[in-house]
Amino acid sequence: MDEEAKIPQATAKRLPLYYRFINNLYLQGKMRVSSKELSDAVKVDSATIRRDFSYFGALGKKGYGYNVEHLVSFFRKTLDQDETTEVALIGVGNLGTAFLNYNFMKNNNTKIVVAFDADKERVGQEVGGVPIEHIDDLEERMGNVSVAILTVPSQAAQGITDRLIGQGVSGILNFTPARITVPSDVRVHHIDLSVELQSLAYFLKHYPL
Amino acid sequence: MDEEAKIPQATAKRLPLYYRFINNLYLQGKMRVSSKELSDAVKVDSATIRRDFSYFGALGKKGYGYNVEHLVSFFRKTLDQDETTEVALIGVGNLGTAFLNYNFMKNNNTKIVVAFDADKERVGQEVGGVPIEHIDDLEERMGNVSVAILTVPSQAAQGITDRLIGQGVSGILNFTPARITVPSDVRVHHIDLSVELQSLAYFLKHYPL
DNA sequence: CAAAAATCGTGAGTAAATTCACAAAGTTAG
DNA sequence: CTAACTTTGTGAATTTACTCACGATTTTTG
Ligand SMILES: NC(=O)c1ccc[n+]([C@@H]2O[C@H](COP(=O)([O-])OP(=O)(O)OC[C@H]3O[C@@H](n4cnc5c(N)ncnc54)[C@H](O)[C@@H]3O)[C@@H](O)[C@H]2O)c1
Ligand SMILES: NC(=O)c1ccc[n+]([C@@H]2O[C@H](COP(=O)([O-])OP(=O)(O)OC[C@H]3O[C@@H](n4cnc5c(N)ncnc54)[C@H](O)[C@@H]3O)[C@@H](O)[C@H]2O)c1
Numbered sequence: 146m147d148e149e150a151k152i153p154q155a156t157a158k159r160l161p162l163y164y165r166f167i168n169n170l171y172l173q174g175k176m177r178v179s180s181k182e183l184s185d186a187v188k189v190d191s192a193t194i195r196r197d198f199s200y201f202g203a204l205g206k207k208g209y210g211y212n213v214e215h216l217v218s219f220f221r222k223t224l225d226q227d228e229t230t231e232v233a234l235i236g237v238g239n240l241g242t243a244f245l246n247y248n249f250m251k252n253n254n255t256k257i258v259v260a261f262d263a264d265k266e267r268v269g270q271e272v273g274g275v276p277i278e279h280i281d282d283l284e285e286r287m288g289n290v291s292v293a294i295l296t297v298p299s300q301a302a303q304g305i306t307d308r309l310i311g312q313g314v315s316g317i318l319n320f321t322p323a324r325i326t327v328p329s330d331v332r333v334h335h336i337d338l339s340v341e342l343q344s345l346a347y348f349l350k351h352y353p354l
Numbered sequence: 355m356d357e358e359a360k361i362p363q364a365t366a367k368r369l370p371l372y373y374r375f376i377n378n379l380y381l382q383g384k385m386r387v388s389s390k391e392l393s394d395a396v397k398v399d400s401a402t403i404r405r406d407f408s409y410f411g412a413l414g415k416k417g418y419g420y421n422v423e424h425l426v427s428f429f430r431k432t433l434d435q436d437e438t439t440e441v442a443l444i445g446v447g448n449l450g451t452a453f454l455n456y457n458f459m460k461n462n463n464t465k466i467v468v469a470f471d472a473d474k475e476r477v478g479q480e481v482g483g484v485p486i487e488h489i490d491d492l493e494e495r496m497g498n499v500s501v502a503i504l505t506v507p508s509q510a511a512q513g514i515t516d517r518l519i520g521q522g523v524s525g526i527l528n529f530t531p532a533r534i535t536v537p538s539d540v541r542v543h544h545i546d547l548s549v550e551l552q553s554l555a556y557f558l559k560h561y562p563l
Numbered sequence: 564c565a566a567a568a569a570t571c572g573t574g575a576g577t578a579a580a581t582t583c584a585c586a587a588a589g590t591t592a593g
Numbered sequence: 594c595t596a597a598c599t600t601t602g603t604g605a606a607t608t609t610a611c612t613c614a615c616g617a618t619t620t621t622t623g
Contacts, residue, residue, distance in 0.1 A: 153609070318550060322374065340374075348541055404601065
């Protein structure tokens with residue numbers, strides 16, 4: 146569909162990382178950067194970086210490297226940094242509160258605009274400038290947000306997911322351990338912190354470096 | 355070194371996920387499970403599950419599936435669930451507080467035993483049963499913890515990392531946007547929440563399902 | 564200006580991971 | 594006990610990702 150649709154997924158996942166770093170260079174007034182420097186900074190092999198960039202055409206110059214300003218404006222366009230993606234957060238508990246307090250807007254095109262919780266005490270408050278609505282009002286108060294962050298207890302995850310999808314949400318960042326079921330046109334990224342910690346421990350024991 | 359060292363990394367990362375789900379089945383009293391059922395539950399292709407399990411030998415029975423009790427005890431051993439990995443957390447802010455309040459011990463062999471912060475107000479308090487020490491006392495109070503969770507501001511990340519490594523830490527779960535530099539025998543897992551959110555937004559726009 | 568140095572972009576090779584698809588072996592039902 | 598059914602384990606094919614290594618081109622130095 147998109148003409149860029151042939152970009153490998155592994156590359157696509159690295160783009161925001163590149164963007165953030167290049168933007169920092171830009172703000173620091175740096176004029177040029179080589180794939181080797183980028184590699185040291187973001188810990189991705191320099192050949193991989195050149196390959197990643199090459200999917201978008203010849204962004205660099207041989208013997209010189211990449212022009213920071215050119216790169217940054219290219220990535221801004223490519224990552225739609227000018228167009229903010231509005232996000233809803235469901236479950237204002239420990240994790241949800243942390244996310245609301247965090248400013249996802251730094252170098253970032255995403256913004257949490259509304260939060261929901263089942264606890265009546267919290268409803269009506271604001272956390273990090275985001276109003277908290279009651280979960281029963283999800284359908285009325287969600288607007289046409291297309292991305293949701295799920296930080297509810299795992300038992301509630303599937304039910305809420307179904308309602309979110311009913312409202313047209315097409316991307317979910319799921320922090321609950323539940324592996325939710327969604328139609329094939331909805332994308333879910335699972336971030337399973339317990340699994341991350343356990344698998345790190347497993348790697349340490351079984352894959353000594 | 356290990357005889358299991360040839361297990362693909364992608365497989366190793368899924369093991370804790372399998373374990374958690376199988377353990378739940380076990381607690382529910384379920385006797386048997388097929389790769390198809392597991393697949394529906396954890397959203398991993400059933401052939402991938404069978405392949406993953408097969409690295410550990412023939413755990414199942416043709417025409418029957420897998421015996422839950424057998425699986426659960428096998429994974430418990432394999433994932434060293436009997437031996438708790440002690441973890442330190444550095445930076446008791448929004449995110450750090452959420453992790454301390456969370457009980458990583460459910461189905462889990464990891465435990466945060468100590469936390470550090472630079473803010474004197476917090477030192478001496480407990481959060482989620484974990485004592486908070488001052489970062490200046492890191493070297494004295496860390497014990498021989500081998501894994502650390504980094505939830506400090508990104509500017510502090512590299513300096514703290516160096517000190518952690520000086521104390522023998524060999525695994526770091528890094529939630530800061532900084533890509534830290536470590537010796538080659540230290541393993542770092544980056545969890546970059548802004549990148550996750552941005553790349554989800556990117557996928558939605560450029561890879562319509 | 565010429566030689567040396569830097570660095571990109573990419574063809575080709577390698578490695579890792581996933582998926583297909585089916586024989587083999589077991590289970591279940593009657 | 595037999596036939597129909599289920600489900601594993603895996604060889605082979607495929608897909609995806611990474612890395613090497615080098616020619617081409619530009620910059621830098623003296
Ligand atoms: N906190 C962590 O460090 C951590 C780590 C790993 C996984 N998780 C997972 O993240 C999720 C949230 O964790 P947490 O520690 O923030 O939990 P929490 O209990 O602090 O927060 C959950 C929030 O969801 C709200 N809630 C409950 N049911 C709801 C519903 N039906 N609709 C809307 N809101 C509802 C609760 O009122 C509460 O505010 C859990 O699934 C947990 O397993 C958390
Ligand atoms: N909160 C989020 O949702 C979120 C999302 C993405 C990334 N992050 C990253 O996670 C990290 C923590 O985020 P946060 O929101 O919890 O920040 P925070 O400011 O709430 O917490 C940081 C904590 O670290 C402590 N600290 C500062 N310097 C220290 C030092 N040298 N040694 C020890 N402790 C020190 C501070 O006192 C504070 O308690 C940041 O790097 C942030 O970029 C957070």
